[in-house]
Amino acid sequence: xxxxxxxxxxxxxxxxxxxxxxxxxxxxxxxxxxxxxxxxxxxxxxxxxxxxxxxxxxxxxxxxxxxxxxxxxxxxxxxxxxxxxxxxxxxxxxxxxxxxxxxxxxxxxxxxxxxxxxxxxxxxxxxxxxxxxxxxxxxxxxxxxxxxxxxxxxx
Amino acid sequence: xxxxxxxxxxxxxxxxxxxxxxxxxxxxxxxxxxxxxxxxxxxxxxxxxxxxxxxxxxxxxxxxxxxxxxxxxxxxxxxxxxxxxxxxxxxxxxxxxxxxxxxxxxxxxxxxxxxxxxxxxxxxxxxxxxxxxxxxxxxxxxxxxxxxxxxxxxx
Numbered sequence: 001x002x003x004x005x006x007x008x009x010x011x012x013x014x015x016x017x018x019x020x021x022x023x024x025x026x027x028x029x030x031x032x033x034x035x036x037x038x039x040x041x042x043x044x045x046x047x048x049x050x051x052x053x054x055x056x057x058x059x060x061x062x063x064x065x066x067x068x069x070x071x072x073x074x075x076x077x078x079x080x081x082x083x084x085x086x087x088x089x090x091x092x093x094x095x096x097x098x099x100x101x102x103x104x105x106x107x108x109x110x111x112x113x114x115x116x117x118x119x120x121x122x123x124x125x126x127x128x129x130x131x132x133x134x135x136x137x138x139x140x141x142x143x144x145x146x147x148x149x150x151x152x153x154x155x
Numbered sequence: 156x157x158x159x160x161x162x163x164x165x166x167x168x169x170x171x172x173x174x175x176x177x178x179x180x181x182x183x184x185x186x187x188x189x190x191x192x193x194x195x196x197x198x199x200x201x202x203x204x205x206x207x208x209x210x211x212x213x214x215x216x217x218x219x220x221x222x223x224x225x226x227x228x229x230x231x232x233x234x235x236x237x238x239x240x241x242x243x244x245x246x247x248x249x250x251x252x253x254x255x256x257x258x259x260x261x262x263x264x265x266x267x268x269x270x271x272x273x274x275x276x277x278x279x280x281x282x283x284x285x286x287x288x289x290x291x292x293x294x295x296x297x298x299x300x301x302x303x304x305x306x307x308x309x310x
Contacts, residue, residue, distance in 0.1 A: 030209030030269070036202050036282060045200070047191050048278075050230055050252045054185030075205055075274045076231030097205045097274060114185070117272065119230045119252060123203075127191060 001026045004098070006040055011092075014085040015104035021073070023098045033097045035073075042102065043069050043125035050121050054079070054114040061110040064134045064144075068126040070109070073100040077118035084108040086144030094120070106147065108140050156181045159253070161195055166247075169240040170259035176228070178253045188252045190228075197257065198224050198280035205276050209234070209269040219263040219289045219299075223281040227266075228255040232273035239263040241299030249275070261302065263295050 001024060008019040021040060023033040037045060051060055061081075072081060078095035085107050092101055103109050111120060126132065134140045156179060163174040176195060178188040192200060206215055216236075227236060233250035240262050247256055258264050266275060281287065289295045 028210070029213050030215065031207050033205045033207075034202070034283075035204070038201065038282070046193065047189070049190070050188045050228075052186050052188075052230070052252050055183070058184050060185065075207070075276065076272065097207050117231065119274065121230065121276065127193070128189075 008102075011083065011090050012088045013083045013090050013107060014088070015102075016083050016085075016090065016107060017102040018092060019071075019100040019102065021098055021100050031097075033073075035071075035100070037123075040100070041071055041123065042104075045071070045123040045125060046127050047124040048121060049124070050075070050119055051111070051114075052076075052119040054111075054118060054120075056114055056116070058114070059110050059112040062108075062135070062137075064108040064140045065105045065126075065132050066134065067105050068124055068129070068132050069105055070103045070125070071100055071123040072103065072111075073097065073121050075119045075121050077115035079111050079114040079118045079120055082110045082112075086141045086148070106144055108134075108137065163257075166238065166245045167243045168238045168245050168262060169243075170257075171238050171240075171245065171262060172257040173247060174255040174257065176253055176255050186252075188228075190255070192278075195255070196226055196278065197259075200226070200278040200280060201282050202279040203276060204279070205230070205274055206266070206269075207231075207274040209266075209273060209275075211269055211271070213269070214265050214267040216265045217263075217290070217292075219295045220260045220281075220287050221289065222260050223279055223284070223287050224260055225258045225264070225280070226255055226278040227258065228252065228276050230274045230276050232270035234266050234269040234273045234275055237265045237267075241296045241303070261299055263289075263292065
């Protein structure tokens with residue numbers, strides 16, 4: 001039996017972090033991943049959703065949030081996630097139930113190339129609010145640039 | 156596209172409920188299950204854990220909690236769950252990411268016959284506390300009987 005503790009590494013994209021969450025590997029009895037919300041997440045989740053049976057040619061996400069932060073973890077199979085803060089991009093492969101991606105607001109995220117058995121779990125800091133979404137990429141880039149230019153307005 | 160709203164049915168076992176959580180079935184784009192914690196859960200989750208790669212001959216769980224409530228959802232594959240309040244038992248097959256089982260404290264629960272691709276997600280109402288577990292079944296039956304006999308002591 002092997003216990004690996006939670007640790008993370010930052011990304012080139014503003015505020016994004018890739019977590020290895022605490023997990024217990026036990027070939028005889030089976031494996032266990034643990035997410036202690038207060039310890040791992042910079043927010044208290046209000047909601048969780050799971051996407052599954054996503055055709056491999058489909059892209060999900062393709063939006064940013066103004067306030068809602070998210071934490072993504074692939075519980076089965078794998079998928080790719082691209083994050084983008086308007087100036088820098090980074091791509092991650094989420095391929096195991098121990099690897100979580102924290103995506104803060106004001107980061108554009110897309111999920112794609114899902115394996116046939118992919119199930120992606122997403123924790124969200126806010127209840128669903130259609131008004132919190134930015135669904136146009138040019139609009140996101142433009143608004144993100146304005147935020148960077150005048151950060152004091154968005155403190 | 157088909158949207159199914161959250162609904163649940165009670166169990167014969169005290170306080171246990173089986174939920175069909177809100178989900179969107181979309182063959183073209185992929186499916187989505189949503190758990191709005193405040194709406195679905197009788198608690199605010201503090202923690203989540205995922206069990207996976209459980210050999211089919213292994214049984215997990217086999218304990219009750221004194222305070223911690225849990226919500227189980229099979230995100231991949233399937234497993235069986237038996238719940239027991241000390242007098243009545245019921246068995247459930249959790250076989251899809253839309254079917255959640257609420258297990259209150261003072262219910263003994265065991266998970267077994269996991270499929271090779273099973274990933275079971277469990278939300279917990281409390282942080283981990285070794286002192287909250289009852290791991291002896293005879294002790295559980297005895298304590299649960301005392302609680303039923305003198306419910307006023309445990310209000």
